[in-house]
Amino acid sequence: MKAITRIEQSLALALASGEAPGCPPKLAGAIRHAVFPGGARIRPQLCLAVAQACGQDDPALSEAAAVAIELLHCASLVHDDLPCFDDAQTRRGRASVHWAYGESLAVLAGDALIVLAFQTLAKAAGQSPARLPALLNIVASGVGMPFGIVAGQAWESESRVSLVDYQRAKTGALFVASTCAGALSAGADPDAWRDLGECLGEAYQVADDIRDVMGQADLLGKPVGQDAQHARPNAIANLGLGGAIAHFESLIQAAVDAVPEGASAQEMRALVRQESERLVPRAACNAYRNAGAQAPAAAG
Incomplete structure (x- = not known):
């Protein structure tokens, strides 16, 4: 079975577990709206790919x-789209949760998804209970304080912020959780996979900045120009578009180099390159470079 199929089926089962008779139907609808249809599911796919590379002796725990x-x-994403943050009307190509169901249900749906995440992980640890405490810590660290995605969101409320700190928390932390949790769920050393998660996380955020400036709303699935509108730190402001593209490419190469040697190393490296092409197509990068090379020099 393909990894994406396993992920979609497992997500459906997880949501169904919280939809017993008596559950508020609008809340259940808001939660499903937040999860389905999904995006690329790159984080869970990465988690399963690392677990597979590490032997995946407990598939239920890895899933x-x-x-x-x-x-x-x-x-x-539900919380990020709220009026108090981005006030985004769309997400993944359709209405955001708060736009479709109202602000109060969006807040509750986001909260319920957080709880459901940890319930799902705890329920699956029957075969390998000794791995659960460290797994919970890895996943929680990718979300909470001091360096998880909550901290990343909070940096947007500060007057001064390091771009590296912001991106590492806002995006990178959950990628690190994906690679490390994938390894640990298979009984392997999570630290060996940390660098891969860090490189991919930063690359993903830089790619998001690039597409936000290029105006690729169809790829982002959300409004473009958000960073400029909200005066957020981003790679384009620091490096320019050309510099950001070069930085993205260097991060992808660093991610490829960070894949530990093993039987599945080439497959993992191919996955990284494939995701790179999806995030920022090479043709778009080359078109930008060619346009710059052909531009007339400024008069002296």
């Missing part, structure tokens, strides 16, 4: 870790 991370990611 639960992947699902927990995706539920937490979905929760962060």
